[in-house]
Amino acid sequence: MAGDGTLALAALLLHATAFLVLAVAAPLRRLGRPAAYVSILAAAGSLGAAVLSWRAHAGEAISREVWTWLPAEGQTLATVGVLADADSTMMLVLVALVALLVQVYSLGYLTEETAPALGRYYTYQSLFAFSMMGLVLAPNFLQLFICWELVGLCSYLLIGFWYQRPAAARAALKAFWITKAGDVGLLIGIVLLWRHTGTFDLAELRVLADNGAIPLAGLAVMTFCIYLGAVGKSAQFPLHIWLPDAMEGPTPVSALIHAATMVTAGVYLLHRTSWLFALTPDVLAIVAWVGAFTALLAAVLACVQNDIKRVLAYSTVSQLSYMMAAIGAGFSAAGFFHLLTHGVFKALLFLGAGAVIHAVHSNDLTDMGGLARRLPQTAIVFTIGSLSLAGVPLFAGFLSKEEILGATLAGGFVGPFVLLIVVAFLTAFYMFRVVFLAFYGPGAPAAAPAATGAGGGRAAAQGAHGAHPAHGAGTPHHGGEPDATMLGPLWVLAVLSVAIGVYFTFVHPDPGFTSPAWLMPVAVGSAVAGIGLAWATYQRRAIDAASLAAAFGPIYRGALQRFWIDALFERAYLLAILGFSRLIGWIDRYLVDGVLNVLSAWTVTAGDDMRTMQSGRAQDYVYGVAVGLLVILLWVQFG
Amino acid sequence: MGLQAYLTLAAVVFCIGLFGVMTRRNTIGILLGIELMLNSVNINLVAFARYLGDVTGMVFAVFTICITVAEAAVGLAIVILLFRIRRTVTADQLDLLRG
Numbered sequence: 219m220a221g222d223g224t225l226a227l228a229a230l231l232l233h234a235t236a237f238l239v240l241a242v243a244a245p246l247r248r249l250g251r252p253a254a255y256v257s258i259l260a261a262a263g264s265l266g267a268a269v270l271s272w273r274a275h276a277g278e279a280i281s282r283e284v285w286t287w288l289p290a291e292g293q294t295l296a297t298v299g300v301l302a303d304a305d306s307t308m309m310l311v312l313v314a315l316v317a318l319l320v321q322v323y324s325l326g327y328l329t330e331e332t333a334p335a336l337g338r339y340y341t342y343q344s345l346f347a348f349s350m351m352g353l354v355l356a357p358n359f360l361q362l363f364i365c366w367e368l369v370g371l372c373s374y375l376l377i378g379f380w381y382q383r384p385a386a387a388r389a390a391l392k393a394f395w396i397t398k399a400g401d402v403g404l405l406i407g408i409v410l411l412w413r414h415t416g417t418f419d420l421a422e423l424r425v426l427a428d429n430g431a432i433p434l435a436g437l438a439v440m441t442f443c444i445y446l447g448a449v450g451k452s453a454q455f456p457l458h459i460w461l462p463d464a465m466e467g468p469t470p471v472s473a474l475i476h477a478a479t480m481v482t483a484g485v486y487l488l489h490r491t492s493w494l495f496a497l498t499p500d501v502l503a504i505v506a507w508v509g510a511f512t513a514l515l516a517a518v519l520a521c522v523q524n525d526i527k528r529v530l531a532y533s534t535v536s537q538l539s540y541m542m543a544a545i546g547a548g549f550s551a552a553g554f555f556h557l558l559t560h561g562v563f564k565a566l567l568f569l570g571a572g573a574v575i576h577a578v579h580s581n582d583l584t585d586m587g588g589l590a591r592r593l594p595q596t597a598i599v600f601t602i603g604s605l606s607l608a609g610v611p612l613f614a615g616f617l618s619k620e621e622i623l624g625a626t627l628a629g630g631f632v633g634p635f636v637l638l639i640v641v642a643f644l645t646a647f648y649m650f651r652v653v654f655l656a657f658y659g660p661g662a663p664a665a666a667p668a669a670t671g672a673g674g675g676r677a678a679a680q681g682a683h684g685a686h687p688a689h690g691a692g693t694p695h696h697g698g699e700p701d702a703t704m705l706g707p708l709w710v711l712a713v714l715s716v717a718i719g720v721y722f723t724f725v726h727p728d729p730g731f732t733s734p735a736w737l738m739p740v741a742v743g744s745a746v747a748g749i750g751l752a753w754a755t756y757q758r759r760a761i762d763a764a765s766l767a768a769a770f771g772p773i774y775r776g777a778l779q780r781f782w783i784d785a786l787f788e789r790a791y792l793l794a795i796l797g798f799s800r801l802i803g804w805i806d807r808y809l810v811d812g813v814l815n816v817l818s819a820w821t822v823t824a825g826d827d828m829r830t831m832q833s834g835r836a837q838d839y840v841y842g843v844a845v846g847l848l849v850i851l852l853w854v855q856f857g
Numbered sequence: 858m859g860l861q862a863y864l865t866l867a868a869v870v871f872c873i874g875l876f877g878v879m880t881r882r883n884t885i886g887i888l889l890g891i892e893l894m895l896n897s898v899n900i901n902l903v904a905f906a907r908y909l910g911d912v913t914g915m916v917f918a919v920f921t922i923c924i925t926v927a928e929a930a931v932g933l934a935i936v937i938l939l940f941r942i943r944r945t946v947t948a949d950q951l952d953l954l955r956g
Contacts (some may be wrong), residue, residue, distance in 0.1 A: 321919030840878050
């Protein structure tokens, strides 16, 4: 057994080693590409170890390798180590796979970076992969929380990779602070739970939960706090606003962190502790409803975005909420299943979008069009990813999505189920809007970068500087198909998407509930309807996009403003922070300083009043001494 | 005569000295008052030494006399310097430390 845990540990430590080497050996890091090779080599080894570990834990096998940490008062407060079982090793494989592919892809994508910047990028990448694996394999809440914060840090560092750009720096801060708001909840939840049960250890907690030994009083508050952490990390309403802005980072980063791995940590956490959440059905109901609502909100927002990465970002929010809804319905395995398939095809979509951006030098859909002729391979893999996301049979997202729909229905959540069906329709629509606009529609206007200014409002402006900063404003240099380092990972993911889809079409895993027979036709039908609408609107132009938008007037206008949620946050933030600062300022100026000023004024006037006592004549003092002595004598005698 | 008489004498001398210190305007007069007060203490010491049959008090009296001499020397030197600088030895006019 020990050997199996060691494999998982090796996967973790390879990335840690790569990070330490790159972090300590500054000359190596500044060389750029050699640093990248170190990181990629570690990632490849890590993937191998992860796959072997996954095969070893395919059944019920569980291995734990823990070391004592934080000894306190004769007992151990916490341990560090790995907890490898079927779920965690599967997640490990996903992380290792996407991390490796993204690192290879980045070699081709970030060719215009300077060598030190590239070295810095790969250092962060290694740190991220290590932290994420530490999170996935965490045997207790404490290690999980530490890694949770570490991935948040890496997210901050990588979103702000182009920190010279104000938008990127601001987005990095926004992501950090907003997720931090949820993290505080998570920390409170963990500590409360520890006070409640006396352990951080997941396995021990599980035993307690299975024996009904966890006191239920107050448990709902704790699970809700833990859920808050997931709300921040997995971008649930109302903390979803950081994820679209996080697209300011390099596209491979978006693929790895903000699509496939880190943002799914919240879902993973809830899946990992589903036995705990099962004790508090009220909280689960909140999870389901918030999930379904966020899914719809994000899907609507995705329909109106003109920035290809923002469409994908909102799509990620929407899909994460899908998983959340399934977990809330009580079937976390369905959510986890979708997490895995989504990780593969969303990474594919992001990397595909990266290839498009690399060729067009713009994020804006209005600058694209007819790209299938110039980028035939990218078009194919992107379409595969879109079909997977839409949930078309034989592609990766099909069965997992249907399982989620079945789970919400089986859990008795009819409301969320209806919302999710609408989302399935919208998902297919917005994905194929992108596909038809970018790849199959008529060609873009010739002077693409110049067109962004007039291209349409804010999204276009963001798109313009969201592309390559190196020559974003330069001449319209239109490249062709990307090189092998970028195409390779794309094809690997595309083949995987299809393979997973085909495999699970024939081998149904037991979801633990039965779905009604009409579910599959409805799910597929809504997806096909979405694709059809997108085709009719953006390919055939049979339906005018403007009149379609007009048909949903208020919703369309609201969605363009992101339903005022970002503005609301900004206002609330300004109001809270500025109001609080003003209050504190007033207290400092008038209470703290006031007290001191009054005290000093008193001292001055008291001194002024008392100086007249000092005559300066020696005899007066003698007189005072004599009288004082006399008083003391009399007091001693008669007092 | 008993101890009482000596103590009374000492108290009287002390009070005379104190009165002198507080009322004399001339600094030399003040110094004389201080001498009287110190000597009243000497009377006390010697009286108790004699009464209790313990020589310690007498030894202390000798010490006090020595110190008194030194004090007088320093005090008079200060008065002479004062006179040189201020051209007066009247205590009322020496109020440099007035607040």
